[in-house]
Amino acid sequence: MKKTALIMAGGKGERFWPRSRKNMPKQFLCLTGDGKTMIQQTVERILPVVSMEDIYIATNKDYKELVRQQLPELPEENILCEPVGRNTAPCIGLGAIHIQKKYEDAIMYVLPSDHLIKYKGMYVNILEDAAKVAEDGENLVTIGITPTAPEVGYGYIKFAPDKSLGRAFEVERFVEKPDLATAKKYVESEEYLWNSGMFAWKVSTILHSMEEHLPAIYAGLMRIKESFGTEDEKDVLNGVFENFPSESIDYGVMEKEEGIFVIPGTFGWDDVGSWLAVERLRPVNDSGNIVDGNAMTVDVKNCIISGQEKLIAAVGLRDLIIVDTEDATLICAKESAADIKKIVENLKICNRDKYL
Amino acid sequence: MKKTALIMAGGKGERFWPRSRKNMPKQFLCLTGDGKTMIQQTVERILPVVSMEDIYIATNKDYKELVRQQLPELPEENILCEPVGRNTAPCIGLGAIHIQKKYEDAIMYVLPSDHLIKYKGMYVNILEDAAKVAEDGENLVTIGITPTAPEVGYGYIKFAPDKSLGRAFEVERFVEKPDLATAKKYVESEEYLWNSGMFAWKVSTILHSMEEHLPAIYAGLMRIKESFGTEDEKDVLNGVFENFPSESIDYGVMEKEEGIFVIPGTFGWDDVGSWLAVERLRPVNDSGNIVDGNAMTVDVKNCIISGQEKLIAAVGLRDLIIVDTEDATLICAKESAADIKKIVENLKICNRDKYL
Numbered sequence: 008m009k010k011t012a013l014i015m016a017g018g019k020g021e022r023f024w025p026r027s028r029k030n031m032p033k034q035f036l037c038l039t040g041d042g043k044t045m046i047q048q049t050v051e052r053i054l055p056v057v058s059m060e061d062i063y064i065a066t067n068k069d070y071k072e073l074v075r076q077q078l079p080e081l082p083e084e085n086i087l088c089e090p091v092g093r094n095t096a097p098c099i100g101l102g103a104i105h106i107q108k109k110y111e112d113a114i115m116y117v118l119p120s121d122h123l124i125k126y127k128g129m130y131v132n133i134l135e136d137a138a139k140v141a142e143d144g145e146n147l148v149t150i151g152i153t154p155t156a157p158e159v160g161y162g163y164i165k166f167a168p169d170k171s172l173g174r175a176f177e178v179e180r181f182v183e184k185p186d187l188a189t190a191k192k193y194v195e196s197e198e199y200l201w202n203s204g205m206f207a208w209k210v211s212t213i214l215h216s217m218e219e220h221l222p223a224i225y226a227g228l229m230r231i232k233e234s235f236g237t238e239d240e241k242d243v244l245n246g247v248f249e250n251f252p253s254e255s256i257d258y259g260v261m262e263k264e265e266g267i268f269v270i271p272g273t274f275g276w277d278d279v280g281s282w283l284a285v286e287r288l289r290p291v292n293d294s295g296n297i298v299d300g301n302a303m304t305v306d307v308k309n310c311i312i313s314g315q316e317k318l319i320a321a322v323g324l325r326d327l328i329i330v331d332t333e334d335a336t337l338i339c340a341k342e343s344a345a346d347i348k349k350i351v352e353n354l355k356i357c358n359r360d361k362y363l
Numbered sequence: 364m365k366k367t368a369l370i371m372a373g374g375k376g377e378r379f380w381p382r383s384r385k386n387m388p389k390q391f392l393c394l395t396g397d398g399k400t401m402i403q404q405t406v407e408r409i410l411p412v413v414s415m416e417d418i419y420i421a422t423n424k425d426y427k428e429l430v431r432q433q434l435p436e437l438p439e440e441n442i443l444c445e446p447v448g449r450n451t452a453p454c455i456g457l458g459a460i461h462i463q464k465k466y467e468d469a470i471m472y473v474l475p476s477d478h479l480i481k482y483k484g485m486y487v488n489i490l491e492d493a494a495k496v497a498e499d500g501e502n503l504v505t506i507g508i509t510p511t512a513p514e515v516g517y518g519y520i521k522f523a524p525d526k527s528l529g530r531a532f533e534v535e536r537f538v539e540k541p542d543l544a545t546a547k548k549y550v551e552s553e554e555y556l557w558n559s560g561m562f563a564w565k566v567s568t569i570l571h572s573m574e575e576h577l578p579a580i581y582a583g584l585m586r587i588k589e590s591f592g593t594e595d596e597k598d599v600l601n602g603v604f605e606n607f608p609s610e611s612i613d614y615g616v617m618e619k620e621e622g623i624f625v626i627p628g629t630f631g632w633d634d635v636g637s638w639l640a641v642e643r644l645r646p647v648n649d650s651g652n653i654v655d656g657n658a659m660t661v662d663v664k665n666c667i668i669s670g671q672e673k674l675i676a677a678v679g680l681r682d683l684i685i686v687d688t689e690d691a692t693l694i695c696a697k698e699s700a701a702d703i704k705k706i707v708e709n710l711k712i713c714n715r716d717k718y719l
Contacts (some may be wrong), residue, residue, distance in 0.1 A: 025676065305705045318691035318718055320381065320706045323699025327680075331692060335674040338694055341680025349661045350676045362674055 008142055008209070009113040011061040012053055013102030015204075016046055016070065016120035017092055021351045022281045022344075025335040026313060029363045034120040035073045038279060040299070043078055045279070046120045055131045056138075057116065063087055063105060064120070065098045076154050090245045096254040097203075097224055100217055103210045104232040114138045115213065117206040117256075123288060125275025133174070133270055137207035140175045140268050147216065147261065148175060148207040151200025151269040152276045160280065162202035162257060165193075166269050170302050175268035181261050193316050200269055202257065203276060213260070220263045227251055250277035281344045282328045300331065309341075364498055364565070366471040367417040368409055369458030371560075372402055372426065372476035373448055377707045378637045378700075381525060381691040382669060385719045390476040391429045394635060395644050396655070400433055401635070402476040411487045412494075413472065419443055420476070421454045429642065444715045446601045451560075452610040453580055456573055459566045460588040470494045471569065473562040473612075479644060481631025489530070489626055493563035496531045496624050502618065503572065504531060504563040507556025507625040508632045513546035518558035521549075530626035537617050556625060559632060568702050569616070577620045580607055625655060635701045641667050656687065666698075691718050710711065 014033050019027075027033045034046045045050070050062060059235060060082055064074050068088040075083065095232055099117055104356055106113055116134060124130045137148045151164045163182045171178035181202065185193060193199035218225040227247040234243035261267060277287055289297045296307055300314025309322045314331040321329065330337040354362050372390050373384075383389045385665035390402045392534035399407070406418060416438055420430050424444040431439065443457055455473055462469055472490060479484045493504045507520045520539045537558065541549060549555035574581040583603040617623060633643055645653050651664055656670025663677045670687040677685065684700060686693040695703055710718050 025674075029487055188467060303706055303709055305702050305709070306699060318381075318715075320691060320693045321695070321701075322693070322702045322706060323696035324683075324694060325696075327694070329694060334685060335676060337676045337678070338680060338683070338685060339677070340679035340681075343662060346661050346678045347676075350659055353659055353661070359674075 009061065009110050010057050010116070010138055011063065011106045011110070011113045011210075012057045012116040012118060013063045013087075013099060014046065014049055014120045015066055015095065016064050016066040016074065016117050017089060017098065017100055018119075018121060021348055024347055024351050025332045025337050025362065026330055029360075030069065032070070032121075033279070035077060037072070038285060039123065045123070046074070048123065049075055049118060049120050050078055050081070050142060052124055052127055053116065054136065055120065056134050056337045060085070061106075061113075063102050065102055067092060073080075075276060077191070090248040091254075093248060093251040094253040096217070096221055096259040097227075097248060097251045097255040099213065099256050100221075100224055100228040101204075101231070103214050103217075104228050104235075106203075106210050107214070108232070108235055110210075112209055112211045113206055114141055115210050115264075117204075117208075119204050119278075121279060123203075123204070123277040123279055125277075127274070129147070129276040133223045133272055133274060134207065135218070136174050137270050140270070141173055141207045141209055142213070145171065145212045145266060146172075146208070146214065147212060147264055147267045147285050149178070149261065149267065150203050150205040150207075150272040152203050152272050154194045154199065154201055157187060158201065159184055159187055159190050161278075163193050163199045164202050164269050165199050168198060172268055176313060178261075178267040178269050181257055200271060203278070205272070216260045216264050221254060221259045221345075223257070224251055224254060234257060257332070273305070282311060282330070282339070283312075284342050285313075364473070365417065365466050366413050366494055367419065367462045367466070367469045367566075368413045368472040368474055369419045369421055369443075369455065369462075369493060370402065370405055370474050370476045371451065371454060372420050372422040372455065373445060374428065374475075374477060377704055380703055380707050381688045381718070383646075384688055386425065387429070388426070388477075389635070391433060395479065399477070400621050401478075403433055404479065405474060405476050406434055406437070408480055408483055408486060409472065409474065409490065412490050416441070417462075417465075417469075419458050421445060422459055431682070440482060440545070444656065446604040448609075449604060449607040450609045450611040452573070452577055452615040453567065453583075453604060453607045455562075455589070455612050456577075456580055456584040459570050459573075460584050460591075462566050464569070464588070464591055466566075468567045470497055470566055471564055471566050473560075474632075477635060478559070478561075479633040479635055481633070483630070485520070486499055486630040489630060492530050495686055496528055496626070497563045497565055497568070498529065501568045501622060502528075502564070503568060503620055503623045505617065505623065505625050506559050506561040506628040508559050508628050509548045510555065510557055513543060513550045514557065515540055515543055515546050517613070517634075519546075519549050519555045519627050520558050521555050528585060531626045532598075533708070534617075534623040534625050534684065537613055549657050556627060559628060559634070561628070562612070572620050577615045580610060581644060583607055608628050608674075615694075638667060638669075638686070638695070639697060639700050639702070641669075663667050667697075 020031050023033045035044050039042045063085045116306045141148045165179040166176035223289045228361050234240045295309035298312045302312045302319040304308050306323045307324045310327045312329045328339045375388050379389045389402050393400045419441045421443045430442050497504045521535040522532035564593045587603050620670045651665035656669045658670050658675040660677045663680045666683045669687045682697045684695045
C-alpha cells in the first residue's frame with residue numbers, strides 16, 4: 008500500500024526563545040550543529056519510506072515561505088496551510104482528505120517536525136512495521152517511547168504486554184501528563200510508554216474514526232473536500248476551520264477508539280523540549296561547554312553558548328545558557344530554563360511584539 | 364600663590380571592558396548614572412580651587428579629541444599630549460614646565476582623571492590645606508586614603524603620627540602593593556594610608572626634586588622647555604619623550620625624597636577599579652540589581668546589568684556582571700571580575716584589535 012506522511016509544523020516553539028521566534032519557530036532552526044534544520048532532518052529521515060511527492064507539511068500560512076525555502080524539493084501543493092490552529096485533530100483530518108484526493112487509500116504517517124531521532128535505520132524499520140500493523144485491519148498505530156525517567160511533561164500510553172501484534176502491543180489507554188508520583192508508578196510498572204505524537208494508519212481508518220468520534224469535524228472536512236478544485240475552495244477552508252473546535256487527536260480519537268496499537272520506538276528519541284536538550288544532542292568540549300558563534304571564555308564550565316557574530320566574552324561562569332541574537336540576548340541559569348517562558352509571557356504582556 | 368592642576372588622563376582602563384575600549388577609556392565614561400563622565404567630574408570638582416584656564420590635561424594624542432569634546436571650556440593649549448606613555452614622572456614633568464612657562468612658580472595639583480569623590484566640599488578643603496603645606500617650604504604633599512580593608516591592589520604610605528604639620532603628617536616611606544598578610548599588618552598598625560596618586564607641590568619644588576633624583580628626565584624636560592615656541596618644538600618633544608625611561612613619580616621621586624607630607628583624604632574616595640565598584644556608586648534596586656538599558660529580569664539578584672538598546676533577558680541569575688555593547692557582550696561572575704583582563708589579554712594575543 009502507498010505510504011504517505013503528514014508532518015505537523017505549526018508549532019511556535021517558545022522554549023527556544025530568543026533563537027526561536029514567532030516568525031522562526033523551533034522546527035525551522037538548526038539545533039544540532041550539522042547545518043540541517045529540524046524539519047529538514049524530519050523529511051530526510053522518512054525518505055527511505057515515503058517519496059518526497061507523498062510528504063505533506065501542515066503548517067500555518069506565516070510559515071509557508073519558510074517551508075518552501077527549507078524544503079525546495081517538496082511540491083508546493085503539499086504544503087497545507089491551516090487558516091487557524093485548531094489542535095491536531097483538524098490538522099490531521101486536513102492531511103487525510105488531501106491524501107485521499109490523490110490516492111483512494113494509503114498509509115498515512117503523522118509526524119512532528121521538531122523531534123530528533125538518533126538511530127535512523129531503526130526508525131525506518133519501525134515506521135515500516137507500523138505500516139504493516141496499520142494495514143492489518145483497521146488499526147490505529149502510535150509509536151511510544153520507553154521512558155528513561157518519570158517525566159511529567161509527556162502523556163503516557165498504557166499497553167498490554169501480553170497482547171502483541173508483531174512488534175506492536177495493544178493499547179489499554181492513553182493518559183494525560185501525570186504528576187511526579189504517578190509518573191514514577193508508571194515507569195516502575197513497565198507497562199507505560201511516552202506518547203511521542205507519531206502515528207501510522209490508513210487514511211480510511213482515521214477518517215472512519217473521526218466520523219464516529221468527531222462527527223462535526225468530519226462533516227467540516229467533507230465540506231472542504233467537496234470544495235477542492237472549485238473557486239470556493241479557499242473560503243470554505245477558512246470558514247470551516249474558523250468554526251472547528253480545538254481538538255487533539257489523542258483526546259478526540261485515540262482515547263475513545265478500540266483497536267489501537269503502540270510500537271515501542273527504540274530509535275533514540277528526543278523532543279528537544281528546551282535549551283537543555285542541546286546538551287544531549289551536541290558534543291560538549293573539555294570544559295563541558297557547547298559553544299557556537301564568536302565566543303571567548305575564561306574559566307567557564309558546563310555552559311551552553313549560542314552566539315553569532317557579536318563577541319560573547321564569558322568569565323567565571325557555571326551552568327548557564329547564553330543565547331545571543333540580533334536584537335535580544337538571553338542569559339539563563341540552566342536550572343531556570345523552564346522560566347524562559349516567563350520572559351516570553353512578559354514580552355506579550357508588555358506588547359513588546361518585536362522580540363517575540 | 365596661584366593654584367594650577369595637572370589631570371592625568373592617559374590611562375587605558377581595561378578593567379571596564381567592554382564598555383571601556385582603547386579609544387574610549389574609563390576616564391571618558393559615565394559610570395555614575397548622573398550623565399557626567401569621570402574626567403568631567405574631576406574638572407568640576409576642582410573648579411572651586413583652580414580656574415579652568417589653569418587646569419591642564421595630560422593625555423595621549425588619541426584622546427585629545429575626546430578631551431576637547433568632553434571639556435569644551437578648557438583652553439586647547441592646556442591639553443598636553445604625551446608622544447608616548449612613559450609613566451607618571453615624565454608626564455608630571457611635562458605639566459610642570461608648561462605651568463612654569465605661564466607662571467614663574469605656582470601650586471601644582473596632580474590628580475587622576477578617573478577617581479570618584481563623595482564629599483566634594485571636604486575634598487576642596489583638603490586640596491586647600493595641601494596647598495598650604497606645599498607652600499610652607501619645599502614640601503611634596505600627597506593625599507592618602509584611610510584604608511577600609513587590607514587591599515592588595517594599592518601602594519601604601521607609612522606616616523609618622525607624631526610629626527604633623529597642620530592636617531598633614533610626615534611620610535616615613537612609600538611601599539609597593541603588599542601581599543595580603545602585610546596589608547593586614549599595615550591596616551592594624553593604623554600608621555598606613557593608601558597611596559591615591561593625588562599630589563600637591565610647588566612647580567619649583569617638584570622640578571628641583573626631579574633635577575636631583577631623575578637628572579636625565581630633568582635634562583630632557585629642560586630641552587623641551589627651551590624649544591617652546593620654536594619650530595622644533597614638536598620634534599624635540601617627540602625625540603625627548605621617546606628616549607625617556609618609564610619612571611613613576613612614586614618610585615623616582617617620592618620614595619627617595621625627604622620632607623614629604625601626607626594628608627588623610629577623608630572625602631569618600633573610590634578609584635572605581637572594576638565593574639564591582641559600580642555597586643558602591645549606584646543605588647541598587649529591591650533585588651540588589653543595578654540595571655541600565657533595555658533589560659527584562661526573572662528571578663535575578665545582585666547583578667549588574669549594563670545594556671543599551673538590545674534586550675537583555677536575564678533568568679535565574681545571581682552575582683553576575685552583564686555588559687552589552689555594540690559588538691561585544693561580557694558575562695562575568697562578580698567574583699571573577701579580576702579575570703576580565705584575561706579576556707583583554709587574549710584579544711591582544713589573537714590580534715582581535717577591533718574589540719580592544
